[in-house]
Amino acid sequence: MKSPDDPVPSGDRTMARQLVKALQIAGHEVDLVSSLKCRLRTPGMLEEIALDAGREVDQVAARWRAQGVPDLVMTYHVYYKSPDFIGSELARRFDIPFVTVEASHAGKRDRDEWAAAQAISSAAIRQADLNICFTDRDAEGVAKLVKPERLAVLPPFADFSGLPAVRQHNDEAETVELIAIAMMLKGNKLKSFSLLAEGLRRLKSRNWQLTVVGDGPVRDDxxxxxxxxxxxxxxxxxxxxxxxxxxxxxxxxxxxxxREAFGLAYLEAQGAGLPVVAMRSGGVEAVVDDGRTGRLVEEGNVAQFAIAVDELIGNADLRNSMGKQALAFARGERGIAIASARLDALLKRVDIG
Incomplete structure (x- = not known):
């Protein structure tokens, strides 16, 4: 997926940067091996990307022979649209441990037009000495490919350094400020915007305003x-x-x-002291504690979504209570310091010789 140095903001880029920082906090030296983007927009791109990746592997291998070989190679976000061509091959050539982070596996892709790409992704997952998943949902898919000892779950986390911890909005204000943060892309993001718009039209409350932060190729839509x-x-x-x-x-x-993978925006909002209203979809349950830090409703149920938003608009005490618990959850249980320690402990399970 996206490299940590990609110029376009996204959750993938943010998490990649946070993983690097978490490793560094734990005392590991991190080298970005490649910035090649292996994201397949269509199955037909597979051969072209594979050729580019092969050349990239040869270049990295030559550099390692001249400058030294690392103790371990790690690949982030391995799945059928972003199969790993580089990390797994380098690990094989140099006989060093290989770890994936946020790998996922959907069995139905073995039987459709993505089967060839899925096969490459699955091979990397099977090869990995350890697959670190962010959600139980992803872990269930990966567990179909590997033994339990080669699988672990690291709860999603966020880096709150340099960010204000206390919500500044005035509770005495007549208008309740709602916020949504997302890239404007086709697919699941566009579906979420559609559900949000429909949910807002069902609100009974009128003392609210929504700010939408984000941009993208389907902004007009x-x-x-x-x-x-x-x-x-x-x-x-x-x-x-x-x-x-x-x-x-x-x-x-x-x-x-x-169908969010999990959604870093949820953690960032909770880390600012905001409760969340979302749907029980994809990996969202991994980052929102229903009834404690926000409300989760049935996937696709805009009527339930509107009721939950109305409830928080109309109850300042509930907003504040959930907001305080959200702050403690995000910055305490899901901050980068505790994630760094968890990640370090998981890597110590891997034999680096």
Missing amino acids: VEKMFDGLDLVRFVGQKDRAGVADYLANSDVLVWPGY
């Missing part, structure tokens, strides 16, 4: 979904500090999260 909702404003893409400012001046994160 997204904005059309909210036609007639005058209480919605679009502010475009923001950097890390800009997102933090909007979170600090908001009250509730509202984002359906349709």
Whole structure:
């Protein structure tokens, strides 16, 4: 997927950077082996990407022979649309341990047009000395390919360093500030925007405003979904500090999260003291504690979604209670320091000779 040095913001890039930092905090020296993007938009791209990756492997191998071989190679986010061509091959050539982080496996892809790409992804997962998953859902899929001792779960985490911890919005204000943060892309993101717009139209409350942070190639389509909702404003893409400012001046994160892997935005919002309203979909349950840090409703059920949002709009005490618990959960249980220690402990299970 995206390299940590990719210029385009995304959850993938953020998590890649956080993994590097978590490893460094634990005392590991991290070298970015390759920035080659192996994301397949269509199954037909497989051969071209494989050729590019083969050349990349040869270049890295030559560099390692000249400068020294690392103790371990790690590949992030291995799945059928982003099969691992590089880390697994380098590990084989140099006989060093291989670890994947956020690997996933969907059995149905063995039988459709993605079967060839899935086969490469599955081979890397089977080869790995350890596969570290972020959610139980992903772990269940990977468990079909490997023995339990080669599988572990590391709960999703976020880096809150340099970000304000206390929500600054005035509870005496008449308007409750809702916020959604997401890239505007086709597929599941666009579906989430559709569910959000439909849910907002069902709200009984009128004392709210929604700020949408994010941009992307289908922004025009997204904005059309909210036609007639005058209480919605679009502010475009923001950097890390800009997102933090909007979170600090908001009250509730509202984002359906349709088929999300897990969603870093949920942790970032909770780390700013905001409760969350989302759907029990994909890996969202790995980052939102229903009834404690927010509300999770049935996937695709916009009526339930609207009821949950209405509840938080109309109850400042509940917002504050959930917000405080969200803050403690995100910054305490899911901060980068504890994740670094967990990650280090998992890597110590791998024999690096």
